[in-house]
Amino acid sequence: MTEVLLATPLEPLHRRLGARLVPFAGYAMPVQYPAGILAEHTQCRTKAALFDVSHMGQARVEGPAAAEALERATPADLVSLALGRQRYALLTTDAGGILDDAMIARLAEDRFFLVLNAARKEVDLARLRALLPSSVTLTPLEDRALIALQGPVAEAVLARAGAEEAVALPFLGVAETRVAGFPVLVSRSGYTGEDGFEISVAAEDAIALVEALLADPDVAPAGLGARDSLRLEAGLCLYGNDIDETTSPVEAGLVWTIGKRRRVDWDFPGAERIRRELDEGPARRRVGILPEGRQPARAGTEVLAADGTPIGTLTSGTFGPSVGGPIAMGYVASPFAGDATPVELSLRGRLVPARIHPLPFVPHRYKRSSRTS
Amino acid sequence: MSEMKFTKDHEWIRLDGDVATVGITDHAQTALGDVVFVELPEVGRIVTAGEACAVVESVKAASDIYAPISGKVVEVNHALSDNPGLVNTSPLADGWFFRLEPSDAAELEALMDETAYAAYLETL
Known part of the structure; x- marks a missing residue:
């Protein structure tokens, strides 16, 4: 249909x-x-x-x-x-x-x-x-x-x-x-x-x-x-x-x-x-995640701590053309949400190293008001 | 050099002497869009016809690449690691994925030739 x-x-x-x-x-x-x-x-x-x-x-x-x-x-x-x-x-x-x-x-x-x-x-x-x-x-x-x-x-x-x-x-x-x-x-x-x-x-x-x-x-x-x-x-x-x-x-x-x-x-x-x-x-926090290598990690990918404990899931993931590599966003347990925390992603049966990355990946370039008052 | 053969999953394969080269068709690369990552099989791996043995990822999605025939992987295209866009710019030549030593070259006979593949595309 x-x-x-x-x-x-x-x-x-x-x-x-x-x-x-x-x-x-x-x-x-x-x-x-x-x-x-x-x-x-x-x-x-x-x-x-x-x-x-x-x-x-x-x-x-x-x-x-x-x-x-x-x-x-x-x-x-x-x-x-x-x-x-x-x-x-x-x-x-x-x-x-x-x-x-x-x-x-x-x-x-x-x-x-x-x-x-x-x-x-x-x-x-x-x-x-x-x-x-x-x-x-x-x-x-x-x-x-x-x-x-x-x-x-x-x-x-x-x-x-x-x-x-x-x-x-x-x-x-x-x-x-x-x-x-x-x-x-x-x-x-x-x-x-x-x-x-x-x-x-x-x-x-x-x-x-x-x-x-x-x-x-x-x-x-x-x-x-x-x-x-x-x-x-x-x-x-x-x-x-x-x-x-x-x-x-x-x-x-x-x-x-x-x-x-x-x-x-x-x-x-x-x-x-x-x-x-x-x-x-909160028990979990939304974070940016930067996978190592070139393979994009997609939404739904499981996020693991360095010791293999599951700590969260990706909610978005793609190749960032301006970043020149894969980028992702997801939720992880709050203790792991700090910038640069090393994590692993379960990608098609392989573990790929990644780390928590501050958002945005590319700086905003909005036209902020220049008024001083 | 033998003629190029095609699968319903949009791989091409061409036998040169004892070794067959595998890639994806122009139709496939167009449908995928900009390719940003290719995962290739390990050299020495034994694959059977129809087995998923490589992955191609565009900005939007990941797709499996299947072995068109059975055999042993003898070479992979390392150029795709640094420049996966070759799959888009040259799908039938520089954008090849891997080379196989066929276990039974007669398996090629079951695949479509260029005319049959063109007719197949018309049905999609």
């Missing part, structure tokens, strides 16, 4: 560009274009790569005290989030697991814009509907595409596309503006560790906008394959691999997403587990 796959508004363009489309979270998505994953990865690290991420969920939340209402679902501080700013936030379960990770932007005092994982958007929307008061409306934005323009020259590309307002944004800034003449909602953010932008655009404008950006000689399309190697080098979590309903924000090393005020009031889902793990320390 053939699975019926959804198509993003850009699918006809992907086919024209010669993309290899694969099923991902129910969508036919480009895993790579003819250039290949290594070239697309390098394109993003050196120039600018354009990704279709329209499979991700987009939603608007608005109504009186929308910030307080959204805080019922997340330990992030949204009340203090400034207008025109975006924050990485976890949606937590009542048991203290991670329901999803999301980008939440404040467009107005009582109007927020959410970007959710493709495979989790229905779960998230159901959770939000259950938690939000009736005075606050939740609107899924199904008629919009989402594209990511990432890389050190992404800013110059947008400048050439007449997007002065977008170019002026600091890291995690958000604006409703125009790019190449099309009305968009743009944020200075991404999932690659590079400077870049995520651009939400009406579905009917998506192909024309992407064609305008691809006309710039510094831009090339990149697929989900390069997106995965880029985000893993940047130490960023993939929901379903590195975080899920069983992992807590403390285990995952994502405590920085919990607002200070929230850690005084403990008024968010799962606060009990999260507070206990902060007090006592």
